[in-house]
Amino acid sequence: MKKVLFVCVENSNRSQMAEAFAKIHGKGKLEAYSSGSRASGIINPKAIAAMKELDYDLTTHQSKSLDKIPQIKYDYAITMGCGDECPFIKAEHRDDWKLDDPKNLDPSEFNKVRDEIERRVKELIKDLV
Numbered sequence: 001m002k003k004v005l006f007v008c009v010e011n012s013n014r015s016q017m018a019e020a021f022a023k024i025h026g027k028g029k030l031e032a033y034s035s036g037s038r039a040s041g042i043i044n045p046k047a048i049a050a051m052k053e054l055d056y057d058l059t060t061h062q063s064k065s066l067d068k069i070p071q072i073k074y075d076y077a078i079t080m081g082c083g084d085e086c087p088f089i090k091a092e093h094r095d096d097w098k099l100d101d102p103k104n105l106d107p108s109e110f111n112k113v114r115d116e117i118e119r120r121v122k123e124l125i126k127d128l129v
Contacts, residue, residue, distance in 0.1 A: 002030040002128050003072060005089065008080040011036025011063040012044045013103050015080055017114055020056050021121040029129055033074075037082075039065040044103055050114045076124070 004026075006018035015034035022032030041063050051058040066089065077091035081098035097120055102113040 001028075002075040004030050004032050004076045004078065004124070005069065005074045005091065006032070006034040006078050006080065007037065007066070007082075007089070008034075008101070009036055009038050009082045010040035010044075010103075011065070012040045012042055013047045013101060014082075014099055014113070014117060016043055016047055016058060016061050016063070017051060017117050018078070018080070018121055019061065020051055020058060021118045022125070024056060025118075025122055026125045026128075029125060030075075033069050034061075035064055035066045035069045037066060039063045039068075046103065046105075046107065046110050047114075049107070050111055053111070075128075078124075 004022055006015040008015040011034055015036065019032045019034035022030060026032065043058055043061055043063055048058045073090040076093045076095065077089050079096045081096055081100065099113060099116065102110040
């Protein structure tokens, strides 16, 4: 199975949702992880609410820093447009999805970012298999 790491600054919104969608749509095809370069230690309540609308419980996730994830070589390391290159993360492939941080957006705009993340995760999975 391919190992994919999603990284954003706080690991409280974008990377958490990406990890969730990878677990939903990539079950049995990939192992998904997420992390933050400066992890906040909490999952944003807006992200929890946005994923709850899709019947996914994001409260089971934890915001974690890069030193708290498995120190392995990932097949893909995907940053969320936050300028984090994470040079010490070993990865075969790297990509930056250039997504705006939705943390200060209203729920409908937040959900547009969520939906774009889901679309990109599905596309990634299709490319992997």
